[in-house]
Amino acid sequence: MLKGKKILLGITGSIAAYKVISLARELVKKGADVRVVMTPSALSFVTPLTLATITKNPVHSAYIADELTGEWSNHVELGKWADLMVIAPLSANTLAKLVTGECDNLLLAVVLSLSCPLVVAPAMDLDMSDHWTTVGNLKILKDKGVNVLDFDEGELASGLVGKGRMKEPEYILEIVDEFFDLKSNLKGKKLLITAGPTYEAIDPVRFIGNHSLGKMGFAIAAEAVERGAEVVLISGPTQLETPSNLERINITSAAEMFKAVEEHYDSCDSLIMSAAVADYRPAVVAENKLKKEKDSLQSIQMEPTQDILLNCGKNKKRQVLIGFALETENELENAKKKLSNKNLDLLVLNSLRDEGAGFGTDTNRVTFVFPDRTQQNDLKTKHDVAKDILDELEKLV
Ligand SMILES: Cc1cc2nc3c(=O)[nH]c(=O)nc-3n(C[C@H](O)[C@H](O)[C@H](O)COP(=O)(O)O)c2cc1C
Structure with a gap:
């Protein structure tokens, strides 16, 4: 123990x-x-x-x-x-x-x-x-x-x-x-945690993705296990090692992430959506590899992916919902909108304008946005940020 x-x-x-x-x-x-x-x-x-x-x-x-x-x-x-x-x-x-x-x-x-x-x-x-x-x-x-x-x-x-x-x-x-x-009052609680990027296929070989490596979500998952929670980690493509004592589900696309979250959402006590899920995907996935025939590629028609957090916010029962937002401008304003539109209990905001925050790094500097207040935190290791997030979750569950 x-x-x-x-x-x-x-x-x-x-x-x-x-x-x-x-x-x-x-x-x-x-x-x-x-x-x-x-x-x-x-x-x-x-x-x-x-x-x-x-x-x-x-x-x-x-x-x-x-x-x-x-x-x-x-x-x-x-x-x-x-x-x-x-x-x-x-x-x-x-x-x-x-x-x-x-x-x-x-x-x-x-x-x-x-x-x-x-x-x-x-x-x-x-x-x-x-x-x-x-x-x-x-x-x-x-x-x-x-x-x-x-x-x-x-x-x-x-x-x-x-x-x-x-x-x-x-x-x-x-x-x-x-x-x-x-x-920890997270002991025995079921936490659904998403992490990493999603890849949206253009053709059988290529995809549209993002720079997320999944470090933040994996750190939260490991810390949640430490605190005695039952963790299901839904992960996009990443090289990270699976923390021990949790169930990991690997997905590739936003649609797969949506399905996996939907399957586990009703039975969970909290969803922490730290994955960087694509907002758009190619409307048509080419059956065969696109050939290099012309000087420029014709445009790729994109369609929105299903909004996982919006859907979970609508169907929220007892679950505590924590979302993440990575913004590059009007950070706080956008974060507050997201918090209320998606019916979240806490939004973890990070700005790419902050040195040491965001993708790939081992550190992060986040602001917690609650319905009634905001709290700016110092630059910390992702492990310590994970602890801060779960400390807040402990108060919310
Ligand atoms: C054999 C022996 C046993 C001791 N046992 C205790 C003890 O049980 N409790 C205590 O407060 N001081 C005890 N002392 C006194 C402390 O060792 C002494 O106050 C020392 O300065 C404590 O330093 P420290 O608090 O930096 O470890 C004992 C000293 C000796 C020589």
């Missing part, structure tokens, strides 16, 4: 650090990609070698990994990479620093750069856990939205008995499982 989940495991200087070796092992066994960040004090309790071997990733404990080569650990990159950070054990010292925003080691810098939720499992001796600073600091973290696990009671390393033990790895594992399980 944790397959592909990116988990940062922070370890601080507490005797309970030895238990985190088994936590790391279980997370990896469940398919998570685990990276470990340790405070310098934690190095006295468990070795990076053990954790690097278990996680199959280098362990980060210092800003500068190698003075001679200048190799350094990028705290910002780590903070942005993770889907979830777990600090276990959390020492009284690091707890206090988290509250004040101190940043004198790599782990603290990573936390300040985090863009994902944080779970902490404090561990300390009896009097430390009861101290008013600890009690106050834990409350501040909770109030700020950090998931603070309670202390366990029992025998402590000092020999004293009482509150202060770190929650057992099995318990922390359950919390992590629950986090990813509950995270």
Whole structure:
């Protein structure tokens, strides 16, 4: 269930650090990609070698990994990479620093750069856990939205008995499982996602197509699977590899795309139409290859293709409809018209005038157009744009 989940495991200087070796092992066994960040004090309790071997990733404990080569650990990159950070054990010292925003080691810098939720499992001796600073600091973290696990009671390393033990790895594992399980309300929802171009035949050899490679739609499909959705991906011609755990249907023309969408539309909870479907196709497809006989080819008569989104908008029942628009001028005005004409819940607008947006690139800069508001987003990787789109879908379904 944790397959592909990116988990940062922070370890601080507490005797309970030895238990985190088994936590790391279980997370990896469940398919998570685990990276470990340790405070310098934690190095006295468990070795990076053990954790690097278990996680199959280098362990980060210092800003500068190698003075001679200048190799350094990028705290910002780590903070942005993770889907979830777990600090276990959390020492009284690091707890206090988290509250004040101190940043004198790599782990603290990573936390300040985090863009994902944080779970902490404090561990300390009896009097430390009861101290008013600890009690106050834990409350501040909770109030700020950090998931603070309670202390366990029992025998402590000092020999004293009482509150202060770190929650057992099995318990922390359950919390992590629950986090990813509950995270998405797309779990079990059926999503129909279209991607790529369509090719409209002129003759048996030639076609009219467009530059779409399907990257945006494939990124959405992969992310939707991650969130537990049942995905049917209807794809135009593309070289992209099929993301795992979904049903892929290959089509070539707009008419085939229309038919495939129609077949699955009634049973889906949402349609995300990111494919670049042709608006027109040759009215007549030549039976044989057109010969090069004249100086210029006679004109090709075109006829409109069926409008898939318009049709789905008309027949909308419970489905959430998300459309895409690639515009080159009057972007927002055209997008708003499309949103209302086609009865969409969200239109994802990208403009070819924006550098890094549109076809072929790995990045995109989109504006979300809702019936009642618009929201302009930064230039991001298509993977991150896919996450943003599905975050919006989660609110809509
Ligand atoms: C054997 C030993 C066990 C310790 N256990 C704990 C502990 O469970 N909880 C805690 O808050 N501090 C504990 N400490 C103290 C911390 O290691 C110390 O405060 C350190 O500065 C924490 O640094 P860090 O928060 O940067 O990892 C322990 C120290 C030693 C020597």
